[in-house]
Amino acid sequence: MTQNETNWPALLRATDSAVQAAAVRELRDVLQAGLRVALNGRSDVSEAHLEDFAQESLLRVLERLEQFQRRSRFTTWAQAIALNVAFTELRRKRWQDVSLDALLADGERLSEPAMMADDVLGGDEERTRLVATLRHAIETDLTPKQRAAILGELREMPFDQIVELLGTSRSAAYKMLHDARRALKQRLQEAGITGADIQNAF
Amino acid sequence: MKTGDQRLTGDQVGTIVKMLGLTTDREFNCGECLQHVGEYAERQLSNKPVSDVIASVEQHLALCPECREEYEALRKILEAGQ
Numbered sequence: 597m598t599q600n601e602t603n604w605p606a607l608l609r610a611t612d613s614a615v616q617a618a619a620v621r622e623l624r625d626v627l628q629a630g631l632r633v634a635l636n637g638r639s640d641v642s643e644a645h646l647e648d649f650a651q652e653s654l655l656r657v658l659e660r661l662e663q664f665q666r667r668s669r670f671t672t673w674a675q676a677i678a679l680n681v682a683f684t685e686l687r688r689k690r691w692q693d694v695s696l697d698a699l700l701a702d703g704e705r706l707s708e709p710a711m712m713a714d715d716v717l718g719g720d721e722e723r724t725r726l727v728a729t730l731r732h733a734i735e736t737d738l739t740p741k742q743r744a745a746i747l748g749e750l751r752e753m754p755f756d757q758i759v760e761l762l763g764t765s766r767s768a769a770y771k772m773l774h775d776a777r778r779a780l781k782q783r784l785q786e787a788g789i790t791g792a793d794i795q796n797a798f
Numbered sequence: 799m800k801t802g803d804q805r806l807t808g809d810q811v812g813t814i815v816k817m818l819g820l821t822t823d824r825e826f827n828c829g830e831c832l833q834h835v836g837e838y839a840e841r842q843l844s845n846k847p848v849s850d851v852i853a854s855v856e857q858h859l860a861l862c863p864e865c866r867e868e869y870e871a872l873r874k875i876l877e878a879g880q
């Protein structure tokens with residue numbers, strides 16, 4: 597942690613260009629050191645990546661400077677942004693070959709009985725009923741895109757990738773997923789399946 | 799991409815069902831979570847009491863694997879700096 601933790605925003609906005617440039621350099625070093633700790637041991641991250649991520653993060657932090665509300669230390673807030681930049685980029689690389697068609701095709705196939713693996717259905721009666729209700733709800737209560745989004749989420753596809761595949765904004769995609777989850781939850785509740793049943797079955 | 803086997807596994811059904819159990823009418827999205835996750839991480843590390851905002855972060859982290867991954871990385875950085 598640096599000496600000037602409380603002064604960061606002022607220094608980064610300083611009108612004295614030497615002061616401002618020094619603060620920017622120091623912040624970039626802080627971000628890069630943090631990223632090095634966080635991403636240590638990952639085979640897909642090189643020193644050059646760390647530099648790129650730090651530089652991109654720095655720009656993002658400077659853009660959002662007025663959003664800092666002093667509810668945490670400045671560097672903590674900035675590191676969170678840097679991690680978001682770095683992980684978003686790493687996830688994008690990992691998933692860049694997946695198409696919306698593949699995900700939508702998954703959604704179409706969900707209605708087939710084979711969609712649920714045997715181990716899901718092997719349990720007791722209550723669990724079988726829960727799974728059947730859930731499957732029916734996914735099939736009938738969701739739009740194809742909502743189904744694709746839920747399936748992407750289940751397969752641990754990064755949210756940004758789901759956003760890109762759906763060809764929509766982050767907030768629209770989030771709303772799509774949230775509405776889908778609420779619809780499924782409501783359908784389970786209507787079938788008399790409570791939160792406790794759910795926890796017991798899995 | 800893991801779409802080779804089209805069926806949902808027991809784990810995946812478990813995941814969706816837990817997700818539904820955590821779904822509430824008003825939720826933080828990833829952007830709101832990012833804005834407050836630093837405060838959340840610092841409070842967690844110093845055992846400070848939770849606020850409404852912090853509870854919303856906690857709920858979002860339980861639902862969102864990406865924000866959780868970033869939060870865990872942030873914890874690593876904060877712990878290394880102490």
Ligand SMILES: [Zn+2]
Nearest residue numbers: 827828862865
């Ligand atoms: Zn999130």
